[in-house]
Amino acid sequence: MGAALALGERGRGRTAPNPNVGCVIVAEGRVVGRGWTQPGGRPHAEAMALAEAGDKSRGATVYTTLEPCAHVSVRGPACSDLLQLANVARVVIALGDPDPRTDGSGVARLRAAGIAVDVGPCAAEARSAMAGFLTRRALGRPHVTLKLAVSLDGATALGSGLSKWITGAAARAHAHLERARHEAILVGCGTIEADAPALDVRLAGLEPRAPRRIVLSQTASEGWERIATPHAIATLAGVDYLLVEGGATTAAAFLSADLVDRLLLYRAPIMVGGGRTLPDIGLTGLTDAHGRWHISDARTLGSDRLEVYERVRDSAVPAKVATGFAPGDGGKG
Amino acid sequence: MGAALALGERGRGRTAPNPNVGCVIVAEGRVVGRGWTQPGGRPHAEAMALAEAGDKSRGATVYTTLEPCAHVSVRGPACSDLLQLANVARVVIALGDPDPRTDGSGVARLRAAGIAVDVGPCAAEARSAMAGFLTRRALGRPHVTLKLAVSLDGATALGSGLSKWITGAAARAHAHLERARHEAILVGCGTIEADAPALDVRLAGLEPRAPRRIVLSQTASEGWERIATPHAIATLAGVDYLLVEGGATTAAAFLSADLVDRLLLYRAPIMVGGGRTLPDIGLTGLTDAHGRWHISDARTLGSDRLEVYERVRDSAVPAKVATGFAPGDGGKG
Structure with a gap:
């Protein structure tokens, strides 16, 4: 997950309105795919890593810093569908995606397809690594x-x-x-x-x-x-x-x-x-x-x-801005 | 010498106009005497350590943070004489004493008495540990x-x-x-x-x-x-x-x-x-x-x-004060 977080840093400041996610795919103890959200927000990190891994993703473990998206966009398919098609065995996720179009349904779709899912490793680091996306989501700025x-x-x-x-x-x-x-x-x-x-x-x-x-x-x-x-x-x-x-x-x-x-x-x-x-x-x-x-x-x-x-912010009392925020694309759009 | 420096810290801020020296005496791999300049400047560190070591100082090695004094004072005998009387074998000194009454003659007296003398280990640390005495000597303040x-x-x-x-x-x-x-x-x-x-x-x-x-x-x-x-x-x-x-x-x-x-x-x-x-x-x-x-x-x-x-002071251009400094007792007086 540390490697996935480091890959995600490559997109920092270039992926808005999407989060700068990082992804590593490991099969038989070897890294077979690496990806990070590309400038402008697409392709997603998981899509990039799966493309690199190719057939080697079958039965592999995927480490990703944010919950794979559950929604199909005009800009690309849902990552939770791509992971299922690639027949991965297990997905380890640092942080759930607060985007209402995903927010748990990415995990649910993976589990429904028989893929093992862990959520939580390095959650604090992931929160810090994707602070831009998360602040925009939580505080509208x-x-x-x-x-x-x-x-x-x-x-x-x-x-x-x-x-x-x-x-x-x-x-x-x-x-x-x-x-x-x-x-x-x-x-x-x-x-x-x-x-x-x-x-x-x-x-x-x-x-x-x-x-x-x-x-x-x-x-x-x-x-x-x-x-x-x-x-x-x-x-x-x-x-x-x-x-x-x-x-x-x-x-x-x-x-x-x-x-x-x-x-x-x-x-x-x-x-x-x-x-x-x-x-x-x-x-x-x-x-x-x-x-x-x-x-x-x-x-x-x-x-x-x-x-x-x-x-240090008391999460119960965020410094939410009061003026004109339009929701826009947002999420892993 | 590290132990001697630590002992010298005990006198910091209490020994003026004398330096806050520390001294450790080692015989056969054991510490047999420890001393530090006492409040008001006397007894000196070496005198205190020799008193503690007693007969065990014969053939011992003495670690002291400043050159033992070479001058007899109304307040006590010269440490270089005391060390000779105690029949120590070797004296290790961090820093020479800039007091003109000693300034190398402490070392000379020890050597003349057949005692091995090393000068220099931890000199920088000793300079910092006795900054008060040295600043008063060098800059008159x-x-x-x-x-x-x-x-x-x-x-x-x-x-x-x-x-x-x-x-x-x-x-x-x-x-x-x-x-x-x-x-x-x-x-x-x-x-x-x-x-x-x-x-x-x-x-x-x-x-x-x-x-x-x-x-x-x-x-x-x-x-x-x-x-x-x-x-x-x-x-x-x-x-x-x-x-x-x-x-x-x-x-x-x-x-x-x-x-x-x-x-x-x-x-x-x-x-x-x-x-x-x-x-x-x-x-x-x-x-x-x-x-x-x-x-x-x-x-x-x-x-x-x-x-x-x-x-950071260029030692060639000290910030010497121009006004009324009276030399006073000074040195290891």
Whole structure:
């Protein structure tokens, strides 16, 4: 399942409105098929893995990160039917598909066909790996990652506004890799005026992965998609993973709206003093600040340090957006 | 030598103007004596270890973190003489003593007496373990540790000034342990007015280790020692380890003067926004900010994280203070 999750990562930021699923088929102790959801959402991971496995899928075990779909689409057959036709013996599934067209009926169809089914291994990892699809399903908006590059004292720039460079080359390269894992990047209009950022992916071989560029602004900017408020991210069709890159005002707007799910904190071992820091995010007391974030990853990048925090959400009270979300294709469509 | 260094830590913050040395004596594969510099600086570590070893020191190997002293003082005999009288076979020394009364002559006396001497093992660790004594020797001022408790966005308090509590109980307990490792704690007059801090050591068994309390202020405060400028720390007799506890203005004053050797950064996984952050420290560009700090330790404390940074100093250009340092007793006096 770890291998299937790793394959699924290849589709991250490219499969909306479909989930970035990964699939591995094992026969007689050997991997005979591997698949991941392709750009745009089709073919599905299972279809790709079955095509590679061919006749070897007979009697094989299939590991897939999400429940195989149960619905036939104009874009392709249902994966639960394909698995049955391929005469696989067993299907191991990390996570059930919340899409109402599947939601348990994928498993039911497989079992009705005499295929053994296990659900649950690596469920938490799968939830994290397909956060974009699941956030869109549960909250009606993209999964939002906020990137901040800061000094030890929290400065995102000098008092003068200069921010080139807080972090070093390795941290900046990692931030470019993160861009390639998102369908869109959003910045504030202040950042456009100050830096005119290209927001491209300057990593060899990944240049074509440059995401859509969106600005949070009251007025249009040539060559940029625009939204007027953070909550309007719900209307961004085809965006399940959104990266918010700043500046500090834009970061604060998303934090105030409680629309940040994941925080990428690139930290340089420098003290700035009197620098630009995060403005008000509507906090009324320190008690409210605690318990909202937990660290999920940390690594050294040159002399800098990356910490990844995830928003702790009480699943009973999701930060559901109130504005104009149209259901669209969704699911493993 | 690791054991000797650990023993030396027991004296940290209590032995000024003497270094906090540790000593272990090994005979026939067994530890027969252990010693560390006692509060106030005497007895020395070697004298204490030799007293414990008694006759067993004959032919033994002595591990000591600093070169044994070569000068007789009214407070006790020279350790190099004591070692000779005890008929030890070998002395292993981490670091030479920069005190001009010893500075190589301790080693010379031992060798002249037919004792084998090695110098150098764990020299870097010894340098760090006796930073107070060495900083006083090299720069004429105490070794300064700055403690900051911050949110992920660098806030030391809410915009309103409220700072209870940024960090949790485990981090605060660790900060109290650090107090016990310093001869004095310094805060700004704003902190006294706002919090009236006790600056005591609220850890069971360590209450008597509460350090001297010093305020950075232009005016006297009842019950507090006072200095008017950061550079005046040089005049604090009997203080080789100084802990600066804030607030942000005081922290900035010490950073501006380049008088911070070690930074204790207690970080809570919270975002504050619009909080109090470090004011100007005289930085003119981001290039100047880089290369000044390297991380030397990091650990998790409850849900918080402690990072320790050390100032990278070009030894050719020390941040020597210019004002009134009186040499005093010094050395292993």
